[in-house]
Amino acid sequence: MKQLSILLVLLLLVSSLPVFAMAEYGPFLPLSSVPGVDIDLSQMSGTVVYAQVYNILMDPQAYLGKTIRMSGYYDIYEDSVNNAVYFSCIIPDATACCAQGIEFIWAGDHTYPDDYPEPGTDVIVTGRLESYTEGGYDYLHLVDSDVVFLTSELD
Amino acid sequence: MLATYLTFPFVRYAIIVGTLIALCSSLLGVTLVLKRFSFIGDGLSHVAFGAMAIAGVLHLSNNMLFVLPFTVLSAVLLLRTGQNTRIKGDAAIAMISVGALAVGYLLLSLFSTSANLSGDVCSTLFGSTSILTLTPGEVRLCIVLSVVVLTVFILFYNKIFAVTFDETFARAAGTPTDAFNLLIAIVIAVIIVLAMNLVGSLLISALIIFPAMSAMRLFKSFKGVTICSAVLSVTCSLAGILISILASTPVGSTIVAVNIAVFIVFSILAKCLGGTHS
Numbered sequence: 249m250k251q252l253s254i255l256l257v258l259l260l261l262v263s264s265l266p267v268f269a270m271a272e273y274g275p276f277l278p279l280s281s282v283p284g285v286d287i288d289l290s291q292m293s294g295t296v297v298y299a300q301v302y303n304i305l306m307d308p309q310a311y312l313g314k315t316i317r318m319s320g321y322y323d324i325y326e327d328s329v330n331n332a333v334y335f336s337c338i339i340p341d342a343t344a345c346c347a348q349g350i351e352f353i354w355a356g357d358h359t360y361p362d363d364y365p366e367p368g369t370d371v372i373v374t375g376r377l378e379s380y381t382e383g384g385y386d387y388l389h390l391v392d393s394d395v396v397f398l399t400s401e402l403d
Numbered sequence: 404m405l406a407t408y409l410t411f412p413f414v415r416y417a418i419i420v421g422t423l424i425a426l427c428s429s430l431l432g433v434t435l436v437l438k439r440f441s442f443i444g445d446g447l448s449h450v451a452f453g454a455m456a457i458a459g460v461l462h463l464s465n466n467m468l469f470v471l472p473f474t475v476l477s478a479v480l481l482l483r484t485g486q487n488t489r490i491k492g493d494a495a496i497a498m499i500s501v502g503a504l505a506v507g508y509l510l511l512s513l514f515s516t517s518a519n520l521s522g523d524v525c526s527t528l529f530g531s532t533s534i535l536t537l538t539p540g541e542v543r544l545c546i547v548l549s550v551v552v553l554t555v556f557i558l559f560y561n562k563i564f565a566v567t568f569d570e571t572f573a574r575a576a577g578t579p580t581d582a583f584n585l586l587i588a589i590v591i592a593v594i595i596v597l598a599m600n601l602v603g604s605l606l607i608s609a610l611i612i613f614p615a616m617s618a619m620r621l622f623k624s625f626k627g628v629t630i631c632s633a634v635l636s637v638t639c640s641l642a643g644i645l646i647s648i649l650a651s652t653p654v655g656s657t658i659v660a661v662n663i664a665v666f667i668v669f670s671i672l673a674k675c676l677g678g679t680h681s
Contacts, residue, residue, distance in 0.1 A: 293408075
């Protein structure tokens with residue numbers, strides 16, 4: 249019995265060995281069936297999308313320049329000091345107590361607030377992930393984004 | 404779709420860590436349930452929450468280096484306090500449990516620089532998707548600690564068995580029961596800290612209690628209950644992780660819900676079969 253148990257533990261250890269050889273947050277790009285899109289987050293379950301976005305934010309270098317398609321709800325952040333407005337696609341986790349989002353820049357000529365719906369509207373954003381520095385901090389955003397507000401379409 | 408999700412590294416990490424934590428917690432769960440220490444897991448998980456709050460306030464880059472020793476020390480003190488002072492077992496656990504929870508939240512409220520305090524607290528208490536956001540470094544640490552826990556359990560299986568069932572007799576037979584109680588407390592603390600990633604600190608007790616209680620519906624020998632508990636725990640954990648990924652439900656509470664369902668099924672089975680088996 250004891251020998252069998254020790255064998256079981258060793259088996260578990262050996263089967264886990266590939267993890268020891270992995271680098272922190274290896275670049276992983278889930279396959280996308282949408283042409284021109286490298287990472288399609290809109291077709292995944294909420295739990296997986298939250299984890300994938302977390303990975304993107306923790307290791308952006310592996311994802312910079314990739315075209316990402318994501319669905320979530322639209323939100324804004326108004327910076328009164330710099331007189332700027334930032335738009336983002338937010339994805340809540342399954343417990344709905346945490347949320348992560350990626351800022352986007354809508355391609356074309358769009359004026360805020362005339363062309364934008366109320367915050368909280370469901371949105372699908374497809375754009376290229378880029379980084380930028382502002383105020384000494386690095387940020388990520390999706391540029392040249394194709395933005396589809398779902399409820400505004402229905403209205 | 405499940406096959407696609409299984410290609411994601413973070414899903415694989417979650418399955419590896421979830422399986423190991425479930426295995427470790429179920430093995431020690433049998434001992435804790437039999438020693439009437441079911442709630443020690445709950446108390447220690449709240450201590451771990453408090454330690455995590457302190458680590459967050461101190462801006463420690465690796466929380467585990469602080470949370471693990473702090474929880475182990477609390478486990479040892481809890482065991483000592485329960486034995487030697489006027490504040491006995493359940494009262495000591497209850498005091499430490501709510502005390503650590505309150506102090507942890509107070510520290511976070513006063514000193515945390517996080518933009519999403521309620522999110523951080525909720526994530527720590529209920530696990531959220533933290534099992535799906537593990538780094539390879541955290542997975543490695545979990546594997547090493549799990550192997551240590553399993554090895555300790557296997558090597559000292561007979562002694563743990565003796566201390567669990569009849570501590571007085573074990574002491575009379577020359578077994579250093581204090582040392583083994585200390586060992587059990589340390590191992591429990593390690594499991595609690597590991598399991599916080601899987602189900603969050605409020606739901607850890609379920610991982611420890613439910614598999615053991617389900618196994619006890621059908622089996623009566625220590626070995627039978629331990630093996631059945633381990634198999635049930637790993638199966639429920641895997642099922643919970645996969646269901647939560649497919650159905651977009653919170654991982655921790657889904658695992659606990661599966662454990663509850665299995666407990667109900669085993670209770671009905673025990674009634675139908677007319678009792679337990681060796």
